[in-house]
Amino acid sequence: MTRLVDDYDLVIFDLDGVVFLGAQPIPGAPEAISQLDAEGVAAAFATNNASRRPAEVAALLRGMGVPARAGEVHTAARAAAAELARRLPAGAPVLVVGADALRAECAEVGLAVVAAAAEAPVAVVQGYGPQVSWAELAEACVAVRAGAAWVATNTDRTLPSPRGPLPGNGALVAALAVALDRQPDIVIGKPAPGLFEQAARRAGATRPLVVGDRLDTDIEGAVRAGMDSLLVLTGVASEEDAASAAPAQRPRFVGADLGALFLPPRLPAS
Structure with missing residues (x-):
C-alpha cells in the first residue's frame, strides 16, 4: 500500500485544531506523530499562536505524548x-x-x-x-x-x-x-510562507508536507511556499470547504485526521 507520507521527508504540523484542541490532544495525533518519529520521518511544528515560546510548546506537546523538541517549533x-x-x-x-x-x-x-x-x-x-x-x-x-x-x-x-x-x-x-x-x-504568520520555509531549511528537507486545519492560513501558506498540503478535518475547515476552495487555498490532500498520513493519498472532491 502506498502511504501519503512516503513521498515526503518532512511533515510540518499546525498545532491548534491539528495536534490539540485547547489543553487536550486530538485523538490519534500523539500516536501518529510518534509513528513518524519511530520511522525516522522528520517533523516540525509551525504555529501562529503567539502565547507560548518554542520550548514551552515542545514541553506541552511532550506532556501530551507527542515527541517534540524546541528546535522543531516555529512560532509567529x-x-x-x-x-x-x-x-x-x-x-x-x-x-x-x-x-x-x-x-x-x-x-x-x-x-x-x-x-x-x-x-x-x-x-x-x-x-x-x-x-x-x-x-x-x-x-x-x-x-x-x-x-x-x-x-x-x-x-x-x-x-x-x-x-x-x-x-x-x-x-x-x-x-x-x-x-x-x-x-x-x-x-508575520501564516499564510505568509516564512514559518514553513524556515522549518524546511532547518530540517534540510527537500520534499516537505504541510498539515493544517485552516484553508486561509495553513493551506494558503503552503501554496505560497510551493509545498504540498494535507487538510485534516479536526479543526476549522470541512471537506465541503476544501472542495469549493479557490486554487490559492486548495489543499493537495484531505484526511479525517493525522491517521491519513499512513493511508493512500485522498484528493479533495471536485
Whole structure:
C-alpha cells in the first residue's frame, strides 16, 4: 500500500485544531506523530499562536505524548521579534500587545519592551494572548496614531477549541483596525510562507508536507511556499470547504485526521 507520507521527508504540523484542541490532544495525533518519529520521518511544528515560546510548546506537546523538541517549533511570535530586530536598532522601544511569551521573544533579540504609548515606542507588535485587555489595545491605538509601525503576528479570526471556534488574534487586530481605520503594516504568520520555509531549511528537507486545519492560513501558506498540503478535518475547515476552495487555498490532500498520513493519498472532491 502506498502511504501519503512516503513521498515526503518532512511533515510540518499546525498545532491548534491539528495536534490539540485547547489543553487536550486530538485523538490519534500523539500516536501518529510518534509513528513518524519511530520511522525516522522528520517533523516540525509551525504555529501562529503567539502565547507560548518554542520550548514551552515542545514541553506541552511532550506532556501530551507527542515527541517534540524546541528546535522543531516555529512560532509567529519568534518570527515577529526577529523581523523587528532586523528593522530596528538594538534597544529600540517596542510596545507589545499579547502574552508574556511575545514580550520575552522581543526582549531576547535586544528590543526594549514597553507597555505605554507615553514611552514613545517605535513599533507595536500584536499577538494572541488570552488576557489582552481594552487598556492594552488603547495604548497600541495611541502609539500607532503617533507614528509607530504596527506588526501583527497573525490575523487568524478564530482559534479552535473544544467549545467551537473562539476569537483569535485576528479578531483583536480587527478591533484595532476599526479604531485606526487602517490595517497592520506587516503580518508575520501564516499564510505568509516564512514559518514553513524556515522549518524546511532547518530540517534540510527537500520534499516537505504541510498539515493544517485552516484553508486561509495553513493551506494558503503552503501554496505560497510551493509545498504540498494535507487538510485534516479536526479543526476549522470541512471537506465541503476544501472542495469549493479557490486554487490559492486548495489543499493537495484531505484526511479525517493525522491517521491519513499512513493511508493512500485522498484528493479533495471536485
